[in-house]
Amino acid sequence: MPDLAPCPLCARHVQITETRCPFCDGELPTLTPRTLPSGLRRMSRTASLALGASLAVAGCRTSAVPPTSDGGPVADLRPAAGKTDLSMNPAPPDLATRPDLRPPPDQATFIDLSGPQPLYGAAAPPPDDPEE
Amino acid sequence: MNRSLPTVPARAEVRHRLPLAPEAREVDRRWRPIYAVWELTLKCDLACHHCGSRAGRAREGELSTDEALDLVAQLRDLDLKEVTLIGGEAYLRDDFPQVVRAITDAGMLCSITTGGRGMTRERAAQCKAAGLRSASVSVDGLAATHDELRGVQGSHASAIAALLHLREAGIPVAANTQIGARNLSEVEAIFESLIPTGIHTWQVQLTAAMGRAADHPELLLEPWQMLQLMPLLARLKPRADAAKIYLAPGNNIGYFGPHEATLRGRLPRGHMSSCSAGRLTLGIEANGDIKGCPSLPTSDYVGGNLREHSLRAIWERAPALQFTRERTVEDLAGFCRTCYYAETCLGGCSWTSHVLTGRRGDNPYCHHRALELLQRNKRERVVRVEAPPGVPFDYGRFAIVVEDWPPGEDIPQGE
Numbered sequence: 001m002p003d004l005a006p007c008p009l010c011a012r013h014v015q016i017t018e019t020r021c022p023f024c025d026g027e028l029p030t031l032t033p034r035t036l037p038s039g040l041r042r043m044s045r046t047a048s049l050a051l052g053a054s055l056a057v058a059g060c061r062t063s064a065v066p067p068t069s070d071g072g073p074v075a076d077l078r079p080a081a082g083k084t085d086l087s088m089n090p091a092p093p094d095l096a097t098r099p100d101l102r103p104p105p106d107q108a109t110f111i112d113l114s115g116p117q118p119l120y121g122a123a124a125p126p127p128d129d130p131e132e
Numbered sequence: 133m134n135r136s137l138p139t140v141p142a143r144a145e146v147r148h149r150l151p152l153a154p155e156a157r158e159v160d161r162r163w164r165p166i167y168a169v170w171e172l173t174l175k176c177d178l179a180c181h182h183c184g185s186r187a188g189r190a191r192e193g194e195l196s197t198d199e200a201l202d203l204v205a206q207l208r209d210l211d212l213k214e215v216t217l218i219g220g221e222a223y224l225r226d227d228f229p230q231v232v233r234a235i236t237d238a239g240m241l242c243s244i245t246t247g248g249r250g251m252t253r254e255r256a257a258q259c260k261a262a263g264l265r266s267a268s269v270s271v272d273g274l275a276a277t278h279d280e281l282r283g284v285q286g287s288h289a290s291a292i293a294a295l296l297h298l299r300e301a302g303i304p305v306a307a308n309t310q311i312g313a314r315n316l317s318e319v320e321a322i323f324e325s326l327i328p329t330g331i332h333t334w335q336v337q338l339t340a341a342m343g344r345a346a347d348h349p350e351l352l353l354e355p356w357q358m359l360q361l362m363p364l365l366a367r368l369k370p371r372a373d374a375a376k377i378y379l380a381p382g383n384n385i386g387y388f389g390p391h392e393a394t395l396r397g398r399l400p401r402g403h404m405s406s407c408s409a410g411r412l413t414l415g416i417e418a419n420g421d422i423k424g425c426p427s428l429p430t431s432d433y434v435g436g437n438l439r440e441h442s443l444r445a446i447w448e449r450a451p452a453l454q455f456t457r458e459r460t461v462e463d464l465a466g467f468c469r470t471c472y473y474a475e476t477c478l479g480g481c482s483w484t485s486h487v488l489t490g491r492r493g494d495n496p497y498c499h500h501r502a503l504e505l506l507q508r509n510k511r512e513r514v515v516r517v518e519a520p521p522g523v524p525f526d527y528g529r530f531a532i533v534v535e536d537w538p539p540g541e542d543i544p545q546g547e
Contacts, residue, residue, distance in 0.1 A: 001476050004403055006393045013388055013403050013473070022472065034402045 003033035149452070152436060156448035159457045165414040165447065166213045169426040172200070172231065173418050174524060176220040178247045179283030182272075182310060182351050184342035184427065184487075186524045187220040194418040197227040199438065201234050203416070206443040208238040212414070216268075217244045218426070220418070223255055229262040236263030243267060245308065248294025249287055256294075256301035267298045268306040268335065273315040273322060281314060281351075295329045307331045311361065311385075312339035312351045319361070323368050327375050334372065336365065337382030338497055342429065342487040346520040346528045355496035355532070356511035358386055359544040362499045366391035383407070384481035386498030388473050406478035407492075409433075410453035417525075422446045424453040427483040430525040455492075456482075466494035466532070467501050487527035488514060496532050509537050 004013040010024035016031040173194055176187035195203065207215060215235050222228055222244055235242040243266040244259070251269070259267070269291050272281045278288035298305045307326050311319060319336075326334055339345050341352055353361070365381060372379040381395045387404045396403050407425070409415075415426030420438035423430070435450025447453060455463070461474045468479040479485055482492035495501075496512045505511055511534075518529035537543065 001405075004401070004473075004476060006402075011390045011393055013392055034400070 005031040005033050149434060149436070150450075152441060152445060152449040153451065153454075154449075160448045160454060163411045163457055164211055166412050167216075168207055168212050168214070168414040168416060169216045169218055170203075170416040171219060171418045171426060172217045172222040172228065173225045174220040175224045176247070177224060177249045177284075178221070178287060180247075180344065181281050181283060181348055182312060182339045182343075182345040184340060184345060184525060185220070186343045186522075186526075190220070191418045191524070193420075195420050195438070197230065199420065200227065200231050203420075203438060203443065204231065204234040204238055204240075206438075207235075208240065210444060210447065212240055214241040214243065217242065219246075221247060221250065223250060223259075229258050232259065232262035232264050236265075241265045245270065246294065247282065247287065248291040249284065251290070251294035251297055253297045253300065256297040256303065259298070260301040260303055264303055266304045266306065267294075268308050268333070269294050269298070270309070271307045271322060271326060272310050273318050274325060277315050277318055281310075281312075292329065295331065299330050305329070305331050306333035306335060308335040308337065310339045311336055311353065312345075313353055314351055316353060316357065316361065319364055320368060323372070323379075327377065331377055333378040333380050335380040335382060336385060338384050338484065340384060340427070340481075340484045340487055341514070341516075341530055342427075342483070342527050343520070343525060346487065346516070346526070347522075349514070349516045349530070352514065353497070354511075354513040355498070356502050356505070356513060357544075358389070358497060358499045358502045359506065361385070362389050362391050362395075363544070366394045369394050384484040384495075384497060386480050386495065386502075387477055387500055389499030389503055391499070404477055404480065406459065406476065407456050407480070407482040409482055410447075410456050414447065422450070422453070424456065425483060428525075429483075429487060429527055430523075432486065464493040465491065467496070467504075468494050468498075471501070473500060488530045489532065490527075490529055494532075505534070506537075506543065510534055511537055 002015045002017070005016050006012065007014050007021040007024060007026065007028060009026035010021060012021065012023040014021055014023070014028065014031070016033055018028055018031070020026065021028055171185070173190050174185060174187050175190040176183075179188065204215075217228070217231065217235075223246065225231070232242050232244075242262075242264055244264060245268045248269045251267075270282075271288070271291050272278045273288070275288040278291065279285050282288075284290075295305050295307065307329070309315070309319070309322055315322065323334060338353060339351055341349065345351050362385075365379065365385075369379050378398070379395070383404070392403050399405070409428060410424030413425050415423035415428065417423070417426075417430065417434070421430065421434040422436055422438065422443065423433045424435070425433075433452050435452035436446035438446075441450075456478075459478055461469060461478070464471075464474055464479050468474060468477070471477065477498075479493040480495040480498060484497055485495040486492045488496070496514065502511065513533050513535065514530040515533055516528055517531050520526040520528040
């Protein structure tokens with residue numbers, strides 16, 4: 001895998017062997033790739049933990065452990081003071097007084113929608129493909 | 133009143149699962165997963181329109197408690213560092229706290245991703261007591277959009293409440309947002325609404341054409357819309373930094389435009405690398421099926437089942453988990469094959485590509501690709517040509533259409 005570094009002129013990543021940026025045609029200084037922690041080039045497991053923060057998507061998930069500025073987990077896991085102001089959002093509901101928001105009873109098959117009705121509905125949607 | 137989600141007639145699911153290789157190669161032994169995402173159950177208390185796994189009912193043959201605990205031991209023996217429990221909705225299993233405790237006691241970090249509908253104060257306290265280290269709550273829009281996408285009125289309020297309950301219980305919280313056509317215009321507002329909730333990370337990803345999302349292609353962004361999305365995320369990055377929130381672009385939000393260093397600068401190399409399925413990540417389906425990444429389609433990427441083989445054997449010897457370990461540009465197709473970044477990116481997210489076209493290695497959801505096409509006054513969009521069969525983790529087929537920029541249509545700002 002070629003080593004890449006951002007062009008100082010246009011910020012596009014270029015191979016460090018380039019002398020001119022293939023994107024902005026600017027003349028490039030000697031570029032150096034990011035210095036990786038020892039062993040990362042062999043994808044050492046310790047260093048690769050930082051990749052967990054990028055593994056997003058339905059499965060490729062970002063590590064949910066909060067990062068520090070250097071990518072490691074924070075030491076203080078307590079909720080930060082003064083950050084519970086939800087004035088920009090509707091006040092979170094008190095589920096004790098909102099039975100309609102309580103989780104449905106445990107059922108093996110169907111979602112119990114005796115509370116708020118789903119927008120999905122029960123009828124099959126009209127096909128958008130004549131072949132369906 | 134009981135309701136069921138609408139279903140479409142399921143075509144027979146054809147599984148082509150190769151047997152395990154007789155022996156592990158040196159390269160297979162060299163890679164060990166550090167991170168597993170485990171679908172604890174497919175049972176769910178939401179009805180998301182974009183759900184790739186078609187969650188709702190539990191799978192047939194989901195692992196028993198004993199089998200789940202044995203799996204935890206096998207994960208520990210492979211020296212995994214973190215396990216994220218997902219669903220469906222993981223907390224709908226009665227043994228959820230037990231599994232969390234087992235993961236924690238085995239020395240692994242345990243986190244969850246949740247829709248939050250049933251994350252009451254009591255449940256959050258239960259999670260904390262069991263050792264849960266962090267939780268990511270899915271927030272896919274402002275209230276009306278989120279409720280529509282998640283199929284349950286009030287689900288947005290529940291999600292915000294879940295963030296509060298988890299934080300009150302002492303569990304650090306993150307949020308994740310799937311970006312698609314329905315909520316692209318709300319991305320900035322979503323972020324602003326999340327700032328006061330105390331999240332440490334906001335993870336964004338694209339809705340991919342799998343499961344119910346493939347039933348509804350109108351939910352998908354067009355590939356050319358990377359030209360809108362990436363500058364937008366880059367504009368939000370400084371505000372995220374100021375709020376001490378890590379803006380984490382998901383692996384299927386493409387790649388290597390001018391904002392790559394801004395958005396992915398925290399990664400070890402400072403930029404996107406290639407798909408790590410079967411190298412660093414592991415996906416577990418609720419019935420014990422094992423994949424290299426939990427997002428990958430079941431029909432093509434399950435390497436084996438825990439009731440037939442050990443986890444180690446599947447990891448080391450299943451062909452379906454080996455595809456990234458010695459991968460080259462020969463695995464690529466279309467634009468990706470001759471891309472400047474081909475050797476580094478290797479087509480980006482295998483999942484996103486495969487569910488579109490039936491193969492990995494040609495991924496149109498790429499900022500660099502969109503910019504290159506823009507230089508030729510072209511853009512790409514996707515058109516569904518075959519509907520999915522209607523089973524979890526299924527996909528249909530889409531064509532990638534290259535077209536001229538329509539006359540009179542503005543090119544997205546920021547480029």
